Structures are given as structure tokens and as C-alpha cells.
Amino acid sequence: MKNITYTISVYAENNIGLLNRISAIFLKRHINLESFSTSASEISDVFRFVIVVNTDSERVRKIVQQIEKQVDVIKAFYHTDEETIFQENALYKVKSSSLFEERHIQNIIKSSHATIVTVSPEFFVIELTGFREETEKLRKDLEPYGLLQFVRSGRISVTKAKMGISEILNTFKKNN
Amino acid sequence: MPKKIAITGAEAVIRSLLAEDANLVFGYPGGAIMPIYDELFKFQDKLHHVLTRHEQGATHAAQGYARTSGKVGVAMATSGPGATNLVTGIADAQIDSTPMVCITGQVASHLLGSDAFQETDIIGISTPVTKWNYQITKACEIPEIMAKAFYIARTGRPGPVLIDITKDAQFETFDYSYQKCSGIRSYTPITTLSNKEVEKAVELINKSEKPLVVWGQGVILGNAEEELKIFLEKSGIPAAWTILGLSAISTDHPLNRGMVGMHGNYAPNILTNECDLLIAIGMRFDDRVTGDLKTYAKQAKIIHLELDPAEVNKNVHVDLALISDCKISLKELINNIETKTYPDWIKRFDELDKIEYDKVIHSDLFPSKDGLTMGESIKIINKHSNNDAIIVTDVGQHQMVACRYAKFIRSKSNVTSGGLGTMGFALPAAIGAKMGAIEREVVAVIGDGGYQMTIQELGTIFQQQIAVKIVVLNNDFLGMVRQWQQLFFDKRYASTEMVNPDFVTIAKGYRIRAKRVEKRKDLDKAVKEMIDSKEPFFLEICVEKEDNVFPMIPSGASVSDIRLE
Numbered sequence: 121m122k123n124i125t126y127t128i129s130v131y132a133e134n135n136i137g138l139l140n141r142i143s144a145i146f147l148k149r150h151i152n153l154e155s156f157s158t159s160a161s162e163i164s165d166v167f168r169f170v171i172v173v174n175t176d177s178e179r180v181r182k183i184v185q186q187i188e189k190q191v192d193v194i195k196a197f198y199h200t201d202e203e204t205i206f207q208e209n210a211l212y213k214v215k216s217s218s219l220f221e222e223r224h225i226q227n228i229i230k231s232s233h234a235t236i237v238t239v240s241p242e243f244f245v246i247e248l249t250g251f252r253e254e255t256e257k258l259r260k261d262l263e264p265y266g267l268l269q270f271v272r273s274g275r276i277s278v279t280k281a282k283m284g285i286s287e288i289l290n291t292f293k294k295n296n
Numbered sequence: 297m298p299k300k301i302a303i304t305g306a307e308a309v310i311r312s313l314l315a316e317d318a319n320l321v322f323g324y325p326g327g328a329i330m331p332i333y334d335e336l337f338k339f340q341d342k343l344h345h346v347l348t349r350h351e352q353g354a355t356h357a358a359q360g361y362a363r364t365s366g367k368v369g370v371a372m373a374t375s376g377p378g379a380t381n382l383v384t385g386i387a388d389a390q391i392d393s394t395p396m397v398c399i400t401g402q403v404a405s406h407l408l409g410s411d412a413f414q415e416t417d418i419i420g421i422s423t424p425v426t427k428w429n430y431q432i433t434k435a436c437e438i439p440e441i442m443a444k445a446f447y448i449a450r451t452g453r454p455g456p457v458l459i460d461i462t463k464d465a466q467f468e469t470f471d472y473s474y475q476k477c478s479g480i481r482s483y484t485p486i487t488t489l490s491n492k493e494v495e496k497a498v499e500l501i502n503k504s505e506k507p508l509v510v511w512g513q514g515v516i517l518g519n520a521e522e523e524l525k526i527f528l529e530k531s532g533i534p535a536a537w538t539i540l541g542l543s544a545i546s547t548d549h550p551l552n553r554g555m556v557g558m559h560g561n562y563a564p565n566i567l568t569n570e571c572d573l574l575i576a577i578g579m580r581f582d583d584r585v586t587g588d589l590k591t592y593a594k595q596a597k598i599i600h601l602e603l604d605p606a607e608v609n610k611n612v613h614v615d616l617a618l619i620s621d622c623k624i625s626l627k628e629l630i631n632n633i634e635t636k637t638y639p640d641w642i643k644r645f646d647e648l649d650k651i652e653y654d655k656v657i658h659s660d661l662f663p664s665k666d667g668l669t670m671g672e673s674i675k676i677i678n679k680h681s682n683n684d685a686i687i688v689t690d691v692g693q694h695q696m697v698a699c700r701y702a703k704f705i706r707s708k709s710n711v712t713s714g715g716l717g718t719m720g721f722a723l724p725a726a727i728g729a730k731m732g733a734i735e736r737e738v739v740a741v742i743g744d745g746g747y748q749m750t751i752q753e754l755g756t757i758f759q760q761q762i763a764v765k766i767v768v769l770n771n772d773f774l775g776m777v778r779q780w781q782q783l784f785f786d787k788r789y790a791s792t793e794m795v796n797p798d799f800v801t802i803a804k805g806y807r808i809r810a811k812r813v814e815k816r817k818d819l820d821k822a823v824k825e826m827i828d829s830k831e832p833f834f835l836e837i838c839v840e841k842e843d844n845v846f847p848m849i850p851s852g853a854s855v856s857d858i859r860l861e
């Protein structure tokens with residue numbers, strides 16, 4: 121079976137212990153996480169985890185079954201890249217001097233559609249949201265000019281199909 | 297609104313236990329749980345606490361209690377070492393789906409994270425082996441969390457829950473009121489059965505010519521024994537069990553064709569690879585059951601009746617899954633299947649049974665050699681207990697032999713550590729098993745190795761005067777490991793021979809009546825004396841040192857490559 125990138129979306133109660141439980145599921149199976157991010161979701165007091173893994177369809181199915189089995193998980197899904205809209209966010213910190221001395225750097229920023237977040241006498245910070253290849257290309261392009269810091273967020277993604285979490289919660293409310 | 301009273305967190309723990317109908321707790325005190333023990337003292341006429349001799353013993357006793365009573369077992373311990381000593385029993389309960397609530401004391405909340413005396417991160421440690429866990433730092437959380445703990449432990453696929461309570465939360469006073477938990481929005485204990493899938497299953501069952509049922513503990517946990525029996529009798533399908541499914545259907549039922557798996561019976565293992573339909577009920581295709589997955593039941597269609605969706609298509613790909621409580625699924629099937637019999641197919645079982653009887657069973661049960669066998673010991677226990685004892689086994693050869701030869705006429709009568717294979721399980725589990733079914737005869741069958749892992753629980757047995765019968769089948773070896781060394785490591789017996797103490801003297805030291813049997817002529821009488829005893833009784837049976845358990849599927853081999861010698 122072929123390994124590809126899967127995005128796992130987990131809707132869960134905000135429970136500190138849950139993070140541990142979920143990472144243990146991957147640890148036990150020696151599966152590296154490409155990225156992991158947590159945030160609020162469209163429903164108040166429901167948390168959303170977005171986990172990216174590179175694995176095969178059989179393993180991702182079993183992992184998601186195990187995640188969904190956790191008491192504090194409302195629902196878990198997995199999707200291929202084609203089934204989601206996803207982005208990553210990157211920040212680049214560059215010496216301010218290079219902005220003025222190297223004209224070319226301005227072209228790089230312009231053509232990558234990055235935005236300048238902050239400028240100070242010592243450094244300036246650029247932000248770019250996009251696919252991995254885009255943030256990666258900008259990193260490579262800026263490297264020769266002295267990249268002071270670089271950081272990239274985990275993937276965030278929404279799915280094309282609906283997840284129906286409110287329906288699940290409403291059904292529960294009706295029956296209890 | 298339930299009425300509110302001002303009490304301490306510690307008292308709230310006790311009142312919550314009573315509200316959950318838990319009137320028996322196994323445990324061991326210490327600094328961080330002293331406020332709760334103080335309340336146990338005040339409530340002792342309502343809630344009985346059994347002081348085990350080690351926290352591991354408390355968990356196994358709670359498990360034994362849960363397995364025979366069908367209720368949630370409760371174990372308690374202090375923080376730090378008390379809590380870590382629970383871990384083996386929790387892991388055992390997790391893999392064997394045993395409902396258990398463990399309560400641990402924790403250092404005061406202002407000390408959390410400071411490496412305080414006896415602070416340990418039991419939440420972190422127990423996370424991978426609990427169904428759910430939670431740390432309480434405020435007294436007001438106690439009622440709701442305790443209610444959730446019991447609900448989670450006993451519903452759906454049961455399992456262990458650990459609640460860690462900081463010492464300040466135990467002391468704190470708050471307005472207590474209790475409300476049982478009736479649902480958690482993120483947790484679906486039972487999935488609704490799909491009618492379409494039932495229809496397809498009925499069709500597969502009706503048209504099959506060589507069907508086989510393999511059932512597991514799900515039948516017992518789901519109280520579906522009666523439904524299984526009716527299903528088998530109506531469908532005429534021969535059935536076999538996994539080790540934890542044992543006793544759900546009486547041993548002598550004509551459609552009960554024995555055990556599957558590594559040391560299971562010859563016929564059901566071989567015929568797993570000949571049947572045209574395999575109906576798996578409340579079992580999870582453990583590797584000790586399936587052997588090599590690449591050759592497991594490949595010729596058959598497979599229907600899986602299973603409560604836990606994560607078990608479906610986990611190890612074995614199935615053609616159809618009825619994901620729900622097996623009691624419900626079985627009822628649906630019973631109402632829709634045809635009445636059938638399979639005389640030719642059953643004859644295949646009879647033929648293979650005869651081969652196993654001639655090659656293995658006869659010499660196990662009626663040995664012609666001088667040395668006593670484990671098999672004949674079990675046979676005589678059956679005889680004197682009228683096939684109606686609760687048999688609690690440890691882990692090793694004696695466990696396999698006991699499960700092969702013990703006879704049962706009632707469910708919830710086989711208590712063993714299946715998934716984890718925890719040596720040291722049986723002696724404390726027998727205490728709980730007896731307390732969960734006080735009118736029943738409870739016989740613990742233990743190897744000389746595993747016995748010494750929790751032997752100190754003899755103290756608990758004497759102090760509580762729990763009339764369990766303890767049989768040690770002594771081969772002076774870690775027998776099961778020795779068997780593997782003989783078969784797969786050219787008899788290099790690395791650290792498996794045991795120079796044992798005088799077990800009878802030890803039992804007597806604990807003031808428990810004790811006997812040793814070395815000769816066949818004395819066996820019957822000694823077992824009878826043990827069963828007749830109204831008090832706890834210890835019987836050491838000195839068996840042949842280097843006997844092997846057969847049949848055997850070597851690990852990684854196919855179920856149909858089962859060896860008889």
C-alpha cells in the first residue's frame with residue numbers, strides 16, 4: 121500500500137489529557153506526525169485538532185478508529201489533500217539592512233505574495249500563507265540574504281464535505 | 297434538584313461510591329489518600345474495604361469481583377508508589393475489557409509539578425492503559441466525575457477508569473449532591489444496528505454449508521449467553537470460544553466444540569480454515585487466536601458481531617459487520633434465520649476430536665505414567681465441584697490445561713488474565729471472584745511461578761476469611777517458558793527452573809489449612825477434602841516436571857498447522 125498525506129480532523133472536548141491520549145496512539149504505532157495543531161472550532165467549547173500524517177489508507181483508517189474511540193472525542197475524520205482546502209503559515213525574520221542593500225529581495229517578496237508584518241531598524245518580518253511548496257520556496261529564496269529566524273505552523277484545513285458535528289451534538293441533546 | 301449537603305471531598309467520594317451501588321472496595325492506604333480512608337472508617341457498616349497486601353492485588357481482586365458479579369470493581373491506592381503499583385492491573389483490565397474504577401490520592405494541588413514527596417504523574421502513566429482518566433483538584437468536581445467514571449467503566453465496551461484526587465480536594469468542604477450520569481455527548485457506547493446488514497447476514501447464514509461460530513467475552517459482557525444458545529440451537533451451527541468466552545455456554549452442550557487458538561482444540565482450529573462462513577461474536581481476533589493472519593480463514597466469508605467499531609477490520613478483514621450490542625444483534629438473527637442442522641459438517645468435528653482425544657486428551661486425563669498430570673488434577677476438581685466451580689487461573693501451562701479441561705454449567709465462571717497474560721493475577725483475582733459470587737465455589741488454579749508473584753495475598757485471605765480454594769500445580773518450573781525452550785531453543789532451560797519453598801509450610805504460616813499431594817492414590821481424597829472445606833484451603837499438587845501442553849499452534853504459524861505432539 122502506498123503512503124500518502126492524510127489530514128486527520130478531530131472534534132473533541134477541551135480536555136488537557138486528550139492530547140496525551142491521541143499522541144500515544146501514534147507513538148504506539150511508530151507513526152511520525154508531519155504536523156499537529158489545535159484550535160477552537162465552529163462550535164463553542166468544541167476543540168478541533170488537525171493532524172497531518174504520511175501513511176497508507178489502511179493504517180490511517182485504524183488510527184482514526186482508535187482516536188474516535190476515545191471518550192472525549194466527538195468525531196474524527198481523515199481526508200486526502202484533494203478532499204480538503206489547507207494552508208500553512210510561515211514567518212521569516214530578516215536583517216533590515218538587506219532590505220535596503222539588496223534590491224532583489226523586494227522582488228522576491230512581491231512575487232511570492234508575502235506581506236511585511238513588521239519593520240524595525242534591525243530586522244523585518246515577512247509572513248506568507250500558502251502551500252508547503254510556496255512557503256518552502258520563499259525560505260530558499262531568502263536564505264542567501266541571511267534568514268535570522270524561520271518558523272512554519274502546522275497545517276490547518278477545512279474539508280470540502282460537511283462534518284455534521286452540530287447534528288451529532290443536537291441528536292445527543294434531544295435524546296438526553 | 298437533588299438536595300445538597302455540606303460535606304468534605306473525602307466523604308463525597310464515599311457517598312458517590314454508595315450512590316453507584318459500590319459497597320466493596322479493595323485497596324491500600326497511604327498519606328495522600330488518608331482523608332478518604334478516614335471516611336471509610338466512618339462508613340464501614342455500609343462500605344466494606346478489603347486491605348490487600350499489595351496494590352496490584354487490589355486491582356486484580358477488583359477485576360475478579362467485576363468478572364463474577366458483573367458489577368464495576370473498585371480499587372484504591374495512595375499517590376506515588378501506591379498508584380504505580382496499580383498499573384499492571386489497570387493494563388490487564390483495559391485489554392480484557394473489565395469494568396473497574398481506580399481511585400488514587402495525589403499530593404495537594406499547590407504541590408503538583410514540584411516533585412513533592414510521593415508525587416507521580418499517574419494521569420500520564422495510566423493514560424495508555426485506561427478507558428478514561430481524570431485528575432480532580434476541587435471537591436466540587438467529585439460527584440460529577442465519579443458519576444462519569446462509573447458510567448464510562450461499565451457502558452459500551454467496559455474498561456478501567458482512574459480518578460486521581462489531590463489531598464486538598466479531599467479535605468475541602470462543598471455542597472454535595474449526586475446525579476448519576478446518563479450520557480456523554482462525545483461518547484457513543486452502543487451503535488444502532490443496521491437492518492440492511494442484518495438482512496445480509498441472515499442471507500449468508502442461511503445459505504452457508506459449513507458455518508462456524510467463534511465467540512468471545514463480548515457474549516458474557518453483553519449478558520447474551522441465552523441469545524447465543526438459542527441462536528446456536530436454531531441455526532445448528534457448531535461453535536468454539538476464545539479463552540475469555542469460556543463458560544458462556546455449558547461445556548457439554550453438543551454444539552460447543554471447544555477452544556480456538558494457540559492451545560485450543562484440534563477441530564475448531566483446523567476447521568477455521570475449512571468453514572465457508574465464520575461468525576465471530578464479541579471477540580477481537582487476537583493473535584493468540586488467529587495465528588498467522590495471512591492464512592486465517594481465507595476461504596470463508598466472515599461476519600463480525602462487535603460492539604467496538606475500532607475492532608472491526610482491525611486484524612481480520614470481514615465481509616460484514618453487525619456493529620452493536622451482540623445481545624441485540626443475536627436477537628435479530630434468531631428472528632430471521634432458518635432452522636437448520638449440519639450433520640456432515642459436525643461429523644468433521646467428531647473425526648478431528650477423536651484424533652485429539654487419542655493423541656492428547658486420553659493421556660492427559662488418564663495417564664499411565666507415575667507422575668501426576670495437570671489434566672487429571674482439573675478432571676478431579678470438576679468431579680468434586682460438580683462442574684460448577686468458578687475457576688480462576690493464572691498464566692502458563694496450568695492456565696491452558698485448566699481452560700481445556702475445566703467444565704462449566706454456568707456463565708461468568710472462568711476468570712483468567714487473557715490479553716495481558718499477567719502472572720500473579722489468580723490469587724488476588726480469586727479473592728474478588730469469591731466476594732462477587734459468595735455462594736459459589738471458587739477454585740484458583742495457579743502455577744508455582746505465578747503463585748509467588750502475589751503469594752502475600754494469603755494474608756488477605758486469612759484476615760477476611762474468604763473461603764477460596766487454592767490449587768498450586770507445582771512443576772518446579774516456569775512451565776510454559778520451559779516448554780518453549782524445549783521446543784524452540786533446544787532445551788536450553790535459561791532461568792526457568794525454580795527451587796521452591798515449602799508451600800504447605802508457607803500457607804500454614806498464614807494460618808491457612810494446607811495439604812500436599814504427590815501420588816495419584818491420594819489425589820481424589822485431597823481434592824474432595826479441599827472442596828468440602830468451609831474455610832480457605834491450600835492444596836499443592838506436585839505434577840510431572842516436564843510435561844508439555846498440546847495441541848499447540850507455534851507462534852506465527854497457521855491455525856491449521858496445529859501440532860498434536
Ligand SMILES: Cc1ncc(C[n+]2csc(CCOP(=O)(O)OP(=O)(O)O)c2C)c(N)n1
Binds near residue numbers: 693695719771774775
Ligand atoms: C508478570 C509476568 N512475567 C512473565 C511472564 C512470562 N511467562 C508466561 S508463562 C510463564 C511461566 C509460568 O510459570 P508457572 O507460574 O510456574 O506456571 P506453569 O506454566 O508452570 O503452569 C512466564 C514466565 C508473564 N506472563 N507474566
